[in-house]
Amino acid sequence: MPASPTIHRTVDDLRAAVSAWRREGLRVGMVPTMGALHSGHMELVRAARERADRIIVTIFVNPTQFAPTEDFGAYPRTEASDVAKLAELGVEAVFAPNANEMYPAGYATTVSLAGPAIGLETDFRPHFFSGVATVVSKLLIAGFPDVAMFGEKDYQQLMVVRQMVRDLRLPTEIIGLPTIREADGLALSSRNAYLSPEERQTATTISRAMRQAAELVRAGGSVEAALAEGRAALTEAGFRVDYLVLRNAETLAELANPAIEPRRMLAAAWLGKTRLIDNIAV
Numbered sequence: 494m495p496a497s498p499t500i501h502r503t504v505d506d507l508r509a510a511v512s513a514w515r516r517e518g519l520r521v522g523m524v525p526t527m528g529a530l531h532s533g534h535m536e537l538v539r540a541a542r543e544r545a546d547r548i549i550v551t552i553f554v555n556p557t558q559f560a561p562t563e564d565f566g567a568y569p570r571t572e573a574s575d576v577a578k579l580a581e582l583g584v585e586a587v588f589a590p591n592a593n594e595m596y597p598a599g600y601a602t603t604v605s606l607a608g609p610a611i612g613l614e615t616d617f618r619p620h621f622f623s624g625v626a627t628v629v630s631k632l633l634i635a636g637f638p639d640v641a642m643f644g645e646k647d648y649q650q651l652m653v654v655r656q657m658v659r660d661l662r663l664p665t666e667i668i669g670l671p672t673i674r675e676a677d678g679l680a681l682s683s684r685n686a687y688l689s690p691e692e693r694q695t696a697t698t699i700s701r702a703m704r705q706a707a708e709l710v711r712a713g714g715s716v717e718a719a720l721a722e723g724r725a726a727l728t729e730a731g732f733r734v735d736y737l738v739l740r741n742a743e744t745l746a747e748l749a750n751p752a753i754e755p756r757r758m759l760a761a762a763w764l765g766k767t768r769l770i771d772n773i774a775v
């Protein structure tokens with residue numbers, strides 16, 4: 494039975510552990526999460542293990558990336574079972590601060606963004622990426638990992654984090670990992686736990702509609718017609734669509750020449766009270 498990870502609650506405590514590893518010349522990997530861990534997170538941990546001698550998994554439901562109307566209160570918090578799963582993978586450290594450690598009274602600094610943060614998620618969650626970028630920069634500065642792992646499931650987030658790390662010259666390599674899916678195509682997500690059994694069945698429409706739209710585009714059909722068909726399939730299944738778009742895979746800008754640019758299809762849609770996101774290469 495592997496040892497349980499050490500749980501650090503403060504930045505100072507985490508820094509002391511990382512300093513000791515550094516003195517031994519060890520490479521450090523970080524996997525930032527909001528907890529409620531699933532197999533997608535486990536793949537990020539396995540990928541970190543290939544690149545680092547010591548792994549820090551952060552578990553923090555970050556209040557600054559939720560609007561007051563969003564699900565901060567309802568977000569699943571399952572620390573004990575998360576830590577047990579991480580023990581199975583031999584993770585050395587969990588950083589699980591409370592909100593006061595990250596944002597003490599008088600806290601006044603946020604990261605502001607442009608570039609890949611413009612549009613898409615920002616059109617519907619205007620506060621979201623400044624909250625993500627602020628907390629990710631604080632986590633990276635707390636642990637100064639050599640590598641940090643992020644999932645392509647949150648594709649725009651991955652682009653925003655890459656841009657921020659490049660712009661701030663943070664000494665961490667950002668690795669993006671492919672989306673882990675259920676057998677029926679639904680991307681694993683902690684928020685899938687909100688779905689009723691009926692909604693869970695309907696939820697497969699999001700990856701299916703995207704795959705079908707992608708096929709039409711690859712076959713040389715009209716991009717707008719393919720996307721309109723995808724949106725219609727989602728609406729018909731009972732989704733309320735925030736967006737289903739095709740963008741440049743590297744910049745997330747609108748496509749000037751879809752035939753030659755790298756392409757990514759991205760979607761966000763509500764099923765009842767649950768907002769699902771997904772994306773695929775096209």
Ligand SMILES: Nc1ncnc2c1ncn2[C@@H]1O[C@H](COP(=O)(O)OP(=O)(O)OP(=O)(O)O)[C@@H](O)[C@H]1O
Pocket residue numbers: 525526527528533534536537642643644645646647670671672673674680681682683684685
């Ligand atoms: N299915 C997945 N495949 C690969 N990586 C994933 C998957 N789901 C989440 N991740 C990645 O895990 C990291 C932590 O994500 P987070 O804790 O928010 O989980 P989540 O399942 O995305 O939750 P949420 O339901 O809030 O979107 C992020 O880098 C995210 O992209």
Ligand SMILES: CC(C)(CO)[C@@H](O)C(=O)[O-]
Pocket residue numbers: 525526527553555558625628629647650
């Ligand atoms: C990167 C992250 C841990 C920041 O809170 C979060 O946005 C997530 O889990 O994707």
Ligand code: BAL
Pocket residue numbers: 558647
């Ligand atoms: N997985 C991204 C975190 C969020 O949607 O709040």
